[in-house]
Amino acid sequence: MDFRFFTLGNLWSIVSSLGTPRQNQATLNLIEAKWDDLVGHMPLKICYPALDNEEWRITTGSDPKNTHWSYHNGGSWPTLLWQFTLACIKMGRTELAQKAVALAEKRLPVDSWPEYYDTRTGKFIGKQARMYQTWTIAGFLTSKMLLKDPETASRLFWEEDYELLDICVCGLSKNGRKRCSRGAARSQILV
Structure with missing residues (x-):
């Protein structure tokens, strides 16, 4: 690698x-x-x-x-x-x-x-x-x-979609919750 x-x-x-x-x-x-x-x-x-x-x-x-x-x-x-x-x-x-x-x-x-x-x-x-x-x-x-x-x-880049990020990050969590805070989504590292 x-x-x-x-x-x-x-x-x-x-x-x-x-x-x-x-x-x-x-x-x-x-x-x-x-x-x-x-x-x-x-x-x-x-x-x-x-x-x-x-x-x-x-x-x-x-x-x-x-x-x-x-x-x-x-x-x-x-x-x-x-x-x-x-x-x-x-x-x-x-x-x-x-x-x-x-x-x-x-x-x-x-x-x-x-x-x-x-x-x-x-x-x-x-x-x-x-x-x-x-x-x-x-x-x-x-x-x-x-x-x-x-x-x-601004026409050439994307702004962060924290709602989508929230869904993605929380969907990966093992605790089974469907939603979590936007603050948690902002701090998570997505791979």
């Missing part, structure tokens, strides 16, 4: 309300606390940490494109920026998104809008990256637009 941090899945769990508000805040707190590892010089790592040596050989089939801190093995993908921005807006943490967008804004146009970046901190353009990637440009522009008009973001 792979226990690494997968950025895309964690961001979409926030956007689609698969996590509780507490879990969603914890995910953004983790990104903020591990900023140098998960964001570095170019937002955002696709996963963290990268696999190396025997793990890399087994998991990737020794694919040279996926060496440690490259491509799908810890590479930095600017297209994740808009999804990060959306999650930050949903959770009221726009300062994190603004910080990430400011990093990208300094480099992406100068670097010719590459597909991904290599190294542990995302310092270099990926060794096999294609330039002028639409998804890189679109991700950056979408982030800028969402930050300029955060109301727009």
Whole structure:
């Protein structure tokens, strides 16, 4: 089982309300606390940490494109920026998104809008990256637009449905009760 941090899945769990508000805040707190590892010089790592040596050989089939801190093995993908921005807006943490967008804004146009970046901190353009990637440009522009008009973001994410969550959580309880408090539903972890 792979226990690494997968950025895309964690961001979409926030956007689609698969996590509780507490879990969603914890995910953004983790990104903020591990900023140098998960964001570095170019937002955002696709996963963290990268696999190396025997793990890399087994998991990737020794694919040279996926060496440690490259491509799908810890590479930095600017297209994740808009999804990060959306999650930050949903959770009221726009300062994190603004910080990430400011990093990208300094480099992406100068670097010719590459597909991904290599190294542990995302310092270099990926060794096999294609330039002028639409998804890189679109991700950056979408982030800028969402930050300029955060109301727009509300059309792209789901709000928590505490009534439904209440039913799901209470249905899983062993005490046989049909209903329980919304406070209990908010604090439960759904798997």
